[in-house]
Amino acid sequence: MNTFPTRILLATDGSERANLAAMTAIDLAKATGSQLDVVAVGSTFPKTAVYREYVEEATDDLKKEAREILDAQVKRIEEAGGEVARTHLKMDERKDEAIVHLAEDIDAGLIVIGSRGYGGMRRALMGNIADSVVHHAHCPVLVVRPTEGVSSPF
Numbered sequence: 001m002n003t004f005p006t007r008i009l010l011a012t013d014g015s016e017r018a019n020l021a022a023m024t025a026i027d028l029a030k031a032t033g034s035q036l037d038v039v040a041v042g043s044t045f046p047k048t049a050v051y052r053e054y055v056e057e058a059t060d061d062l063k064k065e066a067r068e069i070l071d072a073q074v075k076r077i078e079e080a081g082g083e084v085a086r087t088h089l090k091m092d093e094r095k096d097e098a099i100v101h102l103a104e105d106i107d108a109g110l111i112v113i114g115s116r117g118y119g120g121m122r123r124a125l126m127g128n129i130a131d132s133v134v135h136h137a138h139c140p141v142l143v144v145r146p147t148e149g150v151s152s153p154f
Helices: 016-032 052-079 095-105 120-126 129-136
Strands: 007-012 035-041 086-090 110-114 141-144
Touching: 007 016, 007 052, 007 095, 016 035, 016 052, 016 110, 016 141, 035 052, 035 095, 052 086, 086 095, 095 110, 095 129, 110 129, 129 141
Parallel strands: 007 035, 007 110, 035 086, 110 141
Antiparallel strands: none
């Protein structure tokens, strides 16, 4: 009996901390025979934006940027010997909400996400996507934090 989840969701923004999370997700997927899904969530504008034409044009640019981040992460994962089962590009939701909703939709058993490693007051002032995902996800969340002297292998 395998108690480990069969589907792992890696949330990425293309940053170095996301790359560290990707290496962890690759190792977990290989060791457990789990499928690895990857999601990138594009930035969005408030729905009440005044300049609708500008917002529509800028949204296309943001979607293209998010797609490039997703494609680059998948390429790095495959170059590192990982295998991506499915990719997901999410828009029109806050990043934390999009990750949690997608994890529910695909029945992920684990979410892997990077964190800047901010603590205390700085995290409280800036907000933290990883914290929100941990508090709202239906499944376990592995937050990969940077450590001194360790850089991304990508």
